[in-house]
Amino acid sequence: MPIELWLNFLFVLMIIGSIVALELKDVLSSIIAIGVVGLGVSISFxxxxxxxxxxxxxxxxxxxxxxxxxxxxxKSHHQMESSRSNRWLTAATILTAILLFIGCLPLFKVLPPFGKPLMSTAQYYLDHGAEQTGAANLVSSIVLDYRGYDTFGEVTILFTAILGTFTILRKTAKAKHHGGQHE
Amino acid sequence: MNSGMTIIVKTVTRITVWMILLYGIYIILHGHLTPGGGFAGGVVLALALLNVLLAYGRSYTFQWLRLPWLEHVESASALLYLVVGLLGILWGGTFFYNFISKGSLYHLLSAGTLPILNIIIGLKVALSLFLVVWVLAEARTSKGDAA
Known part of the structure; x- marks a missing residue:
């Protein structure tokens, strides 16, 4: 079977999984349905x-x-709120989406075929990556050598995110702990 | 969650957690040779520590890991990454210059600074992800006590 067929199958599975995750009332089943989406992405990679x-x-x-x-x-259940959306608004949204799709149809012809990127930078990395960085794993050489500065940004983002989590959650934990045993 | 799970879970965790940690360290150290690297190996390490937290409970994990010390390591690893980049300026002239000799291809000690950066990123990702779960658990249990 060609790979595009498998990918389409996985995408349909992931869309079904996300719809199921939205519609289920049981939170635990909902989380597992979200897991289907992530694992589908992993298998497609x-x-x-x-x-x-x-x-x-x-x-x-x-x-x-x-x-x-x-x-x-x-939280075993989450309350389902009754839909507040206007019927006309829904119709207008669907109509706009369809019109946008039809309007974008000529763009699909301009797109390069599957697996043929327009950028030629990747070819340079494939040709010179191993000799210039000495790393057999090309992804590692790009992430840590050619794009080391980007990775530094990622590390900073991670650090800041953790700092924010600590600031918010530690404060509430300490306030409710009444000077607990740790620290 | 304070006392942990049953003795079966604890015994299995006691044996397997070292294998998971070893696998994570393997992924990090071979990041420049095989698929994986700092991020993937770091998540494996974080999941191993999370396994201990879930099986043994909070107070045991707190003593076992010496958490305040881990927080300092976590904060310092971000700085270490910057230090490696600045060392590149010192020796090579540009930020994040690969200043160590590249060695021969496919060897464990090759690719200059890449293994060092991989180790730092692995440490950072592992500790920060684990600490997030730790703080979440702390907030949850204290909320449960108050209620």
């Missing part, structure tokens, strides 16, 4: 021959599911 991304996506998906379950373990 693997099919597109990007094992680095597949590993990271897979692990982060597990991590997300654990965090979500931990966060929502005491």
């Amino acid at each position: 693997l099919l597109l021959q990007a094992p680095d991304l597949a590993i990271v996506q897979f692990l982060f998906e597990i991590f997300c599911v654990v965090i979500l379950i931990q966060a929502f373990i005491h």
Whole structure:
């Protein structure tokens, strides 16, 4: 079977998974349905021959599911709010979406074929990456050498995010702990 | 969650957590040779520590890992990444210059600064992800106490 067919199958599965996650009332089942989406992304990365991304996506998906379950373990159900959307507004939105899609149809002909990127930078990395950085794993050489500055930004983002989490959650924990045993 | 899970879970965790940690360290150290690297290996390490937290509970993990010390390591690893970049200026003239000799391809000790940066990123990702879960658990349990 060609790879595009498998990818389409996975995408349909992921769309179904996200719809199920929205519609289910049980929070735990909802979280597991979200997990289907993430694992689908991971498998599609693997099919597109990007094992680095597949590993990271897979692990982060597990991590997300654990965090979500931990966060929502005491909430077994969430209240379904009745839809407040206007019927005319819904019709107008769907109509606009269809018109946009039809308007964008000529653009699909301009797009390059699947797997043939327009950028030629990647070819340079493929040709010179191993000799210039000495790393056998090309992804690593790009992330840490050619794009080392970007990775520094990512590390800074991670640091700032953790700092924010600490600032918010530690304060509430301490306030409710009444000077608990730790620290 | 304070006392942890049953003795079966604890025993299995006690044996497997070292294998998971070893696998994470392997992924980080071979980041410049095989798929993976600092981010993937760091998440594996974080999940191993999370496993201990879930199985043994908070107070045991707090003593086992000496968490205040881990927080300092987590904060310092971001700075270490910057230090490696600045060392590149010192020796090579540009930010993040690969100043160590590149070695031969496919060897464990090759690719200059890449393994060092991988180790730093792995440390950073592992500790920060674990600490987020830790802080979440702390906020949750204290909320449960108050209620």
